[in-house]
Amino acid sequence: MTLTANSVWENCLNYIKDNIPEDAFSTWFLPIRPAKINGNILTIQVPSKFFYEWLEEHYIKILKSALQRELGSEAKLVYSILMDQKSQGRDPYTVRIPSSNKEKPQPQEVDTPIQLDKSRLMNPFVIPGLQKLKIDSQLNPNYTFDNFIEGESNRLARAAGRAISKRPGGTSFNPLFIYGGVGLGKTHLVHAIGLEVKELHPDKTVLYVSTEKFTQQFIEAVKNNNQNDFIHFYQMIDVLIMDDIQFLSGKAKTQEVFFHIFNHLHQRGNQIILTSDKSPADIQDMEQRLISRFKWGLSADLQNPDYNTRLEILKQKLEKDGIIFPDEVMDYIAQNIDTNVRELEGSLNSIIAQATLNKREITLELTARTLSKLVQTARKEISIDYIQKTVCEYFKVSMEDIQSKTRKRDVVQARQLAMYFAKQYTKASLASIGSQIGKRDHATVLHACKTVKNLQETDKAFRGYIEDISRKISD
Known part of the structure; x- marks a missing residue:
């Protein structure tokens, strides 16, 4: 009996289906299509590089076991990643299941690529259930280059933005990472870039989204079990603008998803524009692989205007x-x-x-x-570092003590108050707060906040500490 790609893959699916949860099988295996079989080499098509990386990270063992049952111990698997029409002229990404044979087969070209049906993707910016994929750029028409005043403090970022507007994805400024303090015009500038791209390139899909909105959408997608739609939606964008990327700090799962979206867009030559209140190197609790990608293009800071x-x-x-x-x-x-x-x-x-x-x-x-x-x-910017210093001065303990593992009562008290005030005065996640205050985990921060609240209600002296430190932080 002659083996075909369809018959081999169908047998593999029957084995896989019996060994993983049904929802996981539907999400990660039903979209796969068998493409070719050549001896002991099976080529399958997957919708995106994110899809392939997820399979490699979570299901490589069961894939290997299923394929070797069908093709023997020397079986090899080749992934062909063909996202859309733009990819047809490129070589597919390939990965093979390891074997004892050191000779690596050449990537297999797929005769009939599986196209991503964009009309069926859910748009996270519209009412759930609507299938029409008409993307609103979310840009503010009042933020233009005409009313963005150029000066020494912003000249580099503005010039890079104008260059990107003319050739989105075609300059060396990809990604463009704009950083600076509050109120210096980061949001205005990225909106201006987006608006000019739309004017000069009406065929381009431009999207502005805050990192907080992106995170909320991802959480909603996970809850509704439509992560694939969420990922594929963002992978379609020609110019993606994400504001306040520092708010990904401490959000491991959201960082993971954004990493794959970033890779997909960058590999296709799509433009990525990011803003932050600090430089890439200064962002805490961000995966190093993301930080390194933020540095690939141009990092331009906005300084106080002269x-x-x-x-x-x-x-x-x-x-x-x-x-x-x-x-x-x-x-x-x-x-x-x-x-x-x-x-x-x-x-x-x-x-x-x-x-x-x-x-x-x-x-x-x-x-x-x-x-x-x-x-x-006018209030000064309140950072976790500033809060720690204020608490340390109040209790006359050193920063080294508060960062250490010591369990001395006065130091523990200061550390817990620092965590409590960091949660009150900043937007940092619990994981980010814990990382910056003694490299603790989020559970420790949560326990500290509960302890402080309990003492605030029962201990008059402790309540006085909280009021005094709160005044010092706010002054």
Whole structure:
């Protein structure tokens, strides 16, 4: 009896089905199609590189066992990964089940590639159940290059963004990793890039998504058992823009999925644009393989705007609103608000509100009085490192102590309070907090938070500690 690819693979599936859960079988094996058989070499088609890597990581043993039952101990398996029409001209990725034979067979070209039916994928940005795959870019039309003021603080990032707009995926800036503090224009810039790509390349699919939204969608996909749709949806995007990528810290499963999406897009020459509040090297609790990929293209930082840039930002804002400020007032604001664009715009709004409500002219005196209050109440960025230092100073323990394994009562107390305040004042995950405070796990952080809350309710002195430290952190 002549063996065929279909008959061999069908027998393999019958064996695999009896040895793994039904939902896993449906998700990871039913989409596979047998392509060719050549002696003891079976070639199968899988929808994506992520699919192949998942099989290799989780099911290689059962695949090997099933295939050797059919083709003997020298059996080999070749994966052919053909995502869509763009891949037909490329060699397929191949992996073979190891054998004692050192000679490696050549990759097999597939005669009839299996195409991904994009019309059937679920779009995580629309109401579940709708099959129409019309992707809204999620871009803000108000964030354009025309109203993004260029200066020394952002010139490199802006120039790279314009280059990408002309040739998305065709420059060496892939990925483009833009980082900087709060309010410096990261989100504005990536929206501007996306809008210009859409204008110059209407055939390109552009998508902006916050990392928090991406994570929520992934959790929902896992809950509804449609991870494949989620992954394939993002693998279709021509220009993917992800904001605040640092929020992947500590989220191992979401990092795993994003890693495979990133690889797929990058290998196809699709453009990836990321923003973060810190450079790739400074992101905590991120897999090193992701960090290394963030560095593949261009990392461009946005710094605090200089005086001339701040002045231009003020002029543009006032011109847009049809308001005139005296030159001396403009100069005063630009000289004294030197943090970020958000603070500049906030100062203008405060001055305008004061003048309007009190029916006063906008003068240098009014401006100085208003800004003095604004500057005094401006809060510093609260980081886990800052919280640790504040707690250490309060209890007069060292950072080395709080990071150590010591179980001394005063140090344990300080460590638990640092974890508690880190959860209260930052958006870091429990795993990220634990990693930065003594390399503890998320369960330790959760226990610390519960302990602090219990003591807060039962111990008057401890409640005083919390109030004192909270004031110090907020000041």
